[in-house]
Ligand SMILES: NC(=O)c1ccc[n+]([C@@H]2O[C@H](COP(=O)([O-])OP(=O)(O)OC[C@H]3O[C@@H](n4cnc5c(N)ncnc54)[C@H](O)[C@@H]3O)[C@@H](O)[C@H]2O)c1
């Protein structure tokens with residue numbers, strides 16, 4: 001039987017990736033640090049997935065197990081498994097890299113030369129390649145040839161809106177939208193590519209990663225930050241506000257103009273992609289908190305992430321960017337005392353001022369015209 005270890009039994013882990021693997025007949029062991037999730041999954045071996053959208057139904061995922069990712073027994077699983085996937089959050093990949101390196105070392109010491117593919121399913125451009133770099137920091141260099149020969153680090157783009165479930169009756173229940181898309185880089189596998197319905201292959205991954213991250217996630221984050229400024233609690237409330245919807249759509253069109261120029265996407269098809277995403281944001285069956293979408297603002301202000309990378313593209317190609325600039329300014333207005341990154345952002349803003357904080361987090365030049373434009377928009381939004 002094909003086995004997989006999935007790091008991160010959270011929303012997307014249970015609601016999308018783990019479900020796809022289990023539905024494909026793969027035995028999935030979730031590795032997580034949440035004791036309630038680990039205990040429930042390892043005792044029940046199944047959980048409900050509420051699919052809500054044009055259709056509403058509940059599927060039951062079966063044949064799963066779980067382990068605390070800090071337990072030494074996990075190394076034995078890594079030494080023998082066929083597939084590893086992750087959905088822990090980009091900031092956590094560094095933390096699981098040591099465990100992966102130790103498990104891989106045990107695999108190689110055992111002489112296990114069966115191919116193993118590792119796929120990070122994170123909102124991060126080439127997150128698996130980043131994870132490989134972190135693993136190499138902990139792997140004994142003598143095993144580098146085996147790693148290169150037998151272990152594929154496969155980058156992916158993953159798309160399904162999965163907020164925390166509103167089903168309070170079951171801690172394992174997860175509520176997902178109907179839409180889903182998981183695209184992986186077929187050039188990076190070792191051995192045969194596993195046949196997993198719902199896992200799409202491409203040799204042009206960057207186009208799909210950037211299309212998703214810099215359309216859906218760009219629109220999502222601006223919806224969240226403009227919605228927070230307007231006093232809304234959920235994405236649904238915010239996108240129902242005509243003024244916010246118009247600004248979000250315009251920002252997605254600005255980032256879309258960059259994508260069309262960079263990847264040659266068809267204009268009409270990309271416009272339809274934007275409209276579909278706006279409809280997904282408005283899904284009346286999903287309750288998606290602004291604080292979930294707006295979480296970790298420092299990560300999302302990074303130069304390779306959903307706000308700044310599209311902005312840099314508009315500067316490169318000379319494309320309008322007024323709405324992206326407003327979204328970036330709104331990021332600096334975001335407050336959430338329960339989000340350490342939001343707290344840090346506000347502290348740095350208060351002590352160093354907008355332009356210095358902007359330069360620190362985004363890499364933009366504090367003395368640039370664009371920094372001035374963002375500061376002007378920030379002052380207008382924050383007063
Ligand atoms: N939820 C979505 O709509 C969605 C959609 C696409 C992509 N993503 C991406 O998927 C990833 C996970 O997002 P999520 O919404 O599922 O988050 P989540 O918080 O629901 O799940 C993350 C899980 O990782 C676990 N975890 C934390 N540290 C760990 C460790 N050291 N070892 C093992 N598990 C650990 C947490 O306990 C949690 O269960 C992120 O990169 C996110 O950007 C999320």
Ligand SMILES: O=P(O)(O)OC[C@@H](O)[C@@H](O)[C@H](O)[C@H](O)CO
Nearest residue numbers: 123158159160161162217220293
């Ligand atoms: O998961 P994050 O924190 O990178 O971004 C929050 C949401 O925008 C994200 O989870 C979306 O729901 C998801 O990317 C949809 O595919």
